[in-house]
Amino acid sequence: MSGMVEKRGLGIWLTHLGLIIGIAIICFPIYMAFVASTVTQPEIARPPMPLIPGPHLIDNYTAALTRGVNSPVLLMLFNSSVMALGITIGKIVISIISAYAIVYFRFPFRMAFFWMIFLTLMLPVEVRIVPTYEVVAGFGMLNSYTGLILPLVASATATFLFRQFFLTVPDELIEAARVDGAGPVRFFLDILLPMSRTNIAALFVILFIYGWNQYLWPLLITTKPEMNTIVMGIKQMFPSGDDIANWPVIMATTLLAMLPPVAVVIFMQGLFVKGLVESEK
Amino acid sequence: MHKHVVFNNRVLPYLLLAPQILVTLVFFFWPAGQAIYQSAYIPDPFGLSSQFVGFGNFEFLLRDRYYLASFKTTVVFSTLVTVVSMGAALWLAVMADRVIKGSSAYKTLLVWPYAVAPAVAGVLWLFMFNPNVGLVAWYLKAMGYNWNHVLNGDEAMGLVVVASAWRQISYNFLFFLAGLQAIPRSVIEAAAIDGASFARRFWTIVFPLLSPTTFFLLVVNVVYAFFETFGVIHTITGGGPQQATTILVYKVFSDGFVGQDLGSSAAQSVILLFVVGLLTVVQFRYIERKVHY
Numbered sequence: 001m002s003g004m005v006e007k008r009g010l011g012i013w014l015t016h017l018g019l020i021i022g023i024a025i026i027c028f029p030i031y032m033a034f035v036a037s038t039v040t041q042p043e044i045a046r047p048p049m050p051l052i053p054g055p056h057l058i059d060n061y062t063a064a065l066t067r068g069v070n071s072p073v074l075l076m077l078f079n080s081s082v083m084a085l086g087i088t089i090g091k092i093v094i095s096i097i098s099a100y101a102i103v104y105f106r107f108p109f110r111m112a113f114f115w116m117i118f119l120t121l122m123l124p125v126e127v128r129i130v131p132t133y134e135v136v137a138g139f140g141m142l143n144s145y146t147g148l149i150l151p152l153v154a155s156a157t158a159t160f161l162f163r164q165f166f167l168t169v170p171d172e173l174i175e176a177a178r179v180d181g182a183g184p185v186r187f188f189l190d191i192l193l194p195m196s197r198t199n200i201a202a203l204f205v206i207l208f209i210y211g212w213n214q215y216l217w218p219l220l221i222t223t224k225p226e227m228n229t230i231v232m233g234i235k236q237m238f239p240s241g242d243d244i245a246n247w248p249v250i251m252a253t254t255l256l257a258m259l260p261p262v263a264v265v266i267f268m269q270g271l272f273v274k275g276l277v278e279s280e281k
Numbered sequence: 282m283h284k285h286v287v288f289n290n291r292v293l294p295y296l297l298l299a300p301q302i303l304v305t306l307v308f309f310f311w312p313a314g315q316a317i318y319q320s321a322y323i324p325d326p327f328g329l330s331s332q333f334v335g336f337g338n339f340e341f342l343l344r345d346r347y348y349l350a351s352f353k354t355t356v357v358f359s360t361l362v363t364v365v366s367m368g369a370a371l372w373l374a375v376m377a378d379r380v381i382k383g384s385s386a387y388k389t390l391l392v393w394p395y396a397v398a399p400a401v402a403g404v405l406w407l408f409m410f411n412p413n414v415g416l417v418a419w420y421l422k423a424m425g426y427n428w429n430h431v432l433n434g435d436e437a438m439g440l441v442v443v444a445s446a447w448r449q450i451s452y453n454f455l456f457f458l459a460g461l462q463a464i465p466r467s468v469i470e471a472a473a474i475d476g477a478s479f480a481r482r483f484w485t486i487v488f489p490l491l492s493p494t495t496f497f498l499l500v501v502n503v504v505y506a507f508f509e510t511f512g513v514i515h516t517i518t519g520g521g522p523q524q525a526t527t528i529l530v531y532k533v534f535s536d537g538f539v540g541q542d543l544g545s546s547a548a549q550s551v552i553l554l555f556v557v558g559l560l561t562v563v564q565f566r567y568i569e570r571k572v573h574y
Contacts, residue, residue, distance in 0.1 A: 011379075012379070012380065015376045015379045015380055016380060016383070018372075018376050019373065019376045019377060019380065019387050022369070022372070022373050022376070022391075023387065023390045023391060026390075026391065026394060026447065026450065027390070028409075029402075029405040029406060029408075029409060029447070030405065032405075032408065032409055032416060033405055033408060036408065044414050045413075045414060047413070047414050047415070047416070047418075047419040048416055048419045048420070049414065049416055051416075093300075094300045094301045094304070095301065097297040097298075097300070097301075098297060098298050098300075098301040098302075100297055101293070101294040101295075101297035101298045102294075102298075103284055104284060104287055104288055105287055105288055105289075105290060105293065105294035106287050106289075107291070107294045107295070110294075113298050113302060116302065116305055116310075117301060117302075117305060119309075119310075120305055120309045121561055122554065122557045122558050122561050123309045123310075123313050123554070123557070124508050124557065126508045126509075126511060126530045126533070126553070127316075127508075127530070127533070127550050127553040127554055127557060128309075128312040128313050128315075128316050128550055128554075129533055129534055129537055129538070129546075129550070130316070130319075130533075130537040130538070130543060130546050130547065130550070131311075131312035131313070131315035131316050131319065131547070131550075132308060132312040133538075134312070134315070135307065135308060135311060135312055135315075136308075150304065150308070151304070151308040153304055154301055154304040154305045154308070154309060155301075159301065166284075167284070171284065171285055171286045174284075174286050174287075174288075175286055178286075183288075184288040184290060184293055185293075187288075209395075209396050212398070213396075213397075213398035213399070213400075213401075214398075215398060215399065215400040215511065215512035215515070216511050216512070216515075216534070219515070220538070231398045231400050231401060231512075232400065234400065234401065234404050234516070235400065235404070235515065235516050244413075244414075247408065247414065250404070251408065254401055254404050254405065254408075257398065257401050258396065258397045258398070258401050261396035261397070261398070262393045262396045262397065264396065265392060265393050265395065265396040266389060266392075266393055269388075269389060269392065272392075273392075273455060276395075276452070276455065277459075
């Protein structure tokens with residue numbers, strides 16, 4: 001692996017230096033947000049703002065979590081958690097049973113259903129904004145968790161991933177299960193589901209990030225501040241008109257908004273990378 | 282790609298598929314059908330009735346100066362986001378591929394921005410470049426450059442591009458690094474023995490061998506720039522100034538929800554459906570999607 005291709009001496013130090021500079025540039029916006037969340041509003045309103053953190057970290061985060069601007073950030077965090085977990089679990093459950101039906105059964109219109117699921121890849125919410133809103137409004141699902149979750153739980157990607165995995169499961173297993181007298185439900189619960197746990201975990205990481213980071217959909221269907229999710233709620237914290245924004249509280253909220261998905265990526269990097277690569281196959 | 286051994290059951294498979302198919306029909310196909318239907322009508326101002334206009338909405342759009350400008354904006358925006366984020370990611374991946382000590386630490390430090398929502402990325406960059414309080418804006422002013430993306434369309438475009446590209450670098454980095462590590466060292470070492478410089482080895486050997494990864498990422502980044510950057514634009518510029526950052530998806534939103542121009546918004550949705558369809562076909566037909574990791 002190593003050795004002869006310019007891996008020694010000055011070259012390697014310059015490479016490290018280049019990487020460190022690159023990482024510093026990429027991390028800089030987060031650092032500035034962190035500094036802003038530890039100082040007072042007047043310190044930011046009179047630029048240039050300080051470059052080192054101040055002593056108001058606890059004040060600002062407490063103010064954000066308990067009061068926020070329109071609604072307490074604690075409530076927005078709760079709404080985001082419900083939405084993200086609802087979307088994640090919903091997508092996984094719905095997709096794993098659809099993939100099971102498509103792989104392990106033969107029935108009329110099997111391929112038609114498969115292509116229907118495939119076609120949803122071509123219909124992201126961004127291109128059918130108004131009519132989807134109208135459907136959800138028609139069901140009376142505006143400002144509700146159901147409205148936030150249900151329209152997003154179909155998943156072609158997850159269905160394909162489980163389908164791919166099921167196709168690699170040896171046929172001997174199902175034969176053995178049949179000899180033992182296990183029906184399709186038993187086979188699924190006792191054999192296939194436990195075998196799928198790594199795939200489920202990898203998908204969970206990817207889909208949780210997807211669900212947590214939703215912006216356009218909650219923006220459309222939540223009009224009440226108490227239903228705001230944190231990612232879409234940040235923008236609502238900016239005053240309209242010429243008032244000066246409460247930057248320390250807004251930046252504290254911004255950091256809180258990225259904390260759960262970033263923690264998931266950092267602490268579950270292996271699963272995250274697996275999910276990312278698998279879901280693109 | 283079929284199982285040879287299957288279960289026989291008449292009802293169960295339909296029950297298993299029912300939730301996915303129901304959600305798909307109600308929230309995907311029905312709205313998409315509605316978009317196509319509405320695109321052929323112009324509702325009256327009171328929403329009581331609507332008039333059939335056939336392709337009228339499309340004809341109007343294709344002559345509409347603002348819509349054509351939005352097309353151009355989208356092309357410029359996606360090209361810049363793709364080039365900036367892929368360029369930066371390739372540069373970082375090439376360096377990370379060269380170091381052995383600490384490469385996993387570098388990877389961890391470079392991977393996390395992927396988890397940051399586009400809207401959150403927008404707020405982070407907006408804060409640094411805010412004309413009144415932003416640190417970078419202040420230093421630019423101190424150096425004699427009067428930064429104000431609220432008034433200057435080019436600066437607004439620059440800012441949404443950087444914020445969008447910033448978040449996408451980690452994704453591109455992961456796939457480029459995987460692609461680089463899949464290239465056999467012997468090939469590169471052979472070239473090194475022949476006396477080829479690093480730059481020459483990179484452009485004649487490494488870059489061509491990376492082309493499946495590059496092509497794959499090209500499509501992924503264009504799709505990202507087209508459809509997933511709404512949050513960045515909504516938080517930083519709101520499509521302005523003077524629609525300088527109104528990409529197609531943003532225009533569907535602003536015409537449909539803010540402008541209440543439903544016929545036009547629906548027609549724009551239908552055009553976007555074709556764009557997504559095209560990109561999906563490209564993605565599935567022409568891409569060698571065997572990315573090794």
